[in-house]
Structures are given as structure tokens and as C-alpha cells.
Amino acid sequence: MPRCKNCKEKFEPVRFNQKFCLNPECVKVWVSEAKDQSWKKTKKKMQSEIETVQELMKAAQIVFNKHIRIRDKDRPCVSCGSKLGDKYDAGHYFSSGGHKAVTFDEDNVHGQCVACNQWKHGNLINYQLGIQERIGADRLLQLHEKANETRKYTREELRELIAFYKEKIKKM
Ligand SMILES: [Zn+2]
Numbered sequence: 243m244p245r246c247k248n249c250k251e252k253f254e255p256v257r258f259n260q261k262f263c264l265n266p267e268c269v270k271v272w273v274s275e276a277k278d279q280s281w282k283k284t285k286k287k288m289q290s291e292i293e294t295v296q297e298l299m300k301a302a303q304i305v306f307n308k309h310i311r312i313r314d315k316d317r318p319c320v321s322c323g324s325k326l327g328d329k330y331d332a333g334h335y336f337s338s339g340g341h342k343a344v345t346f347d348e349d350n351v352h353g354q355c356v357a358c359n360q361w362k363h364g365n366l367i368n369y370q371l372g373i374q375e376r377i378g379a380d381r382l383l384q385l386h387e388k389a390n391e392t393r394k395y396t397r398e399e400l401r402e403l404i405a406f407y408k409e410k411i412k413k414m
């Protein structure tokens with residue numbers, strides 16, 4: 243006969259793998275432990291889903307940025323006007339970290355030389371002039387409005403976005 247996990251007395255189990263006897267005190271402990279375990283499971287599941295959104299976000303940015311680099315391959319750097327050459331970046335006007343609503347907005351991301359994007363922190367003053375020339379003042383204003391909206395992506399949306407841009411890249 244097993245011993246109760248709470249009172250340590252021997253008892254006759256009525257269920258398979260029963261760890262507690264049926265004394266009211268012991269049942270109380272049993273119930274609270276079971277609740278705790280199911281919460282731990284839920285928490286673990288939630289964490290793994292959060293990780294997946296972050297992973298998908300990264301994967302989506304890689305595909306989206308690749309599409310921007312192909313789109314802009316024959317254009318000069320958006321902020322300094324120099325020829326892009328072999329190695330260049332997809333430069334965000336509104337940084338992707340703090341502006342999720344425009345992370346995947348084609349108006350917000352343009353081919354940019356490495357010097358401007360990585361060494362001059364985006365060369366933002368000249369970026370504003372360059373982007374206005376490309377998309378026009380109206381769309382730039384819309385972009386500014388959209389940039390500060392709160393936006394969260396679901397895993398489903400991100401998967402769709404990845405598939406969409408992969409398909410688009412194939413046709414470019
Ligand atoms: Zn007991």
C-alpha cells in the first residue's frame with residue numbers, strides 16, 4: 243500500500259497513481275497541488291508560443307528585407323544617393339524595434355548603403371528627404387501616423403506574411 247504524500251499514512255488508492263489519501267486535509271493539499279501543476283503547464287505552453295512569435299517575427303523580417311533589397315537593387319542609397327553596389331541593407335526609416343506597425347510597410351523600408359545604415363545610424367535627416375522624394379509627402383505623413391500605432395502580430399499573420407513575400411521574391 244502506498245503512503246499518503248501529505249500525512250504519510252498508508253492508504254488504499256481508488257485511482258491509478260493516487261498520491262494522497264482521502265482525508266479532507268490531504269484532499270485539500272492534493273487539489274491545490276494539481277491546480278499548481280496545471281498552471282505550470284499552461285505557463286510553459288504560453289512561453290513556447292511567445293518564443294514562436296518572436297522567431298516568426300525574425301523570419302518575416304529576413305524575407306521582407308530581402309524583398310526590399312531586390313526591389314531597390316537599381317536605385318541609389320535612399321539617404322546619401324550613392325550607388326548601392328554589392329552589399330547594402332534594407333534600412334528602416336522608423337526603426338523596427340519600436341515601430342511594429344510599420345516594420346513590414348514597404349514605404350518605411352528602402353535600400354540603403356552600409357555606411358548610412360550602420361555607421362551613420364540610418365542617416366535619418368537625409369533619409370527623410372530621400373523618402374519624401376520617393377513616396378511623396380502624403381504617404382510620408384500617413385507613414386508617420388501609422389508608425390505610432392500599437393501593433394501585435396499573430397503567428398498566423400506572420401506565416402502568411404512570410405509566404406506572401408517568398409512568393410513575391412520568386413516573381414521578381
Ligand atoms: Zn493523507
Ligand SMILES: [Zn+2]
Nearest residue numbers: 319322355358
Ligand atoms: Zn548612403
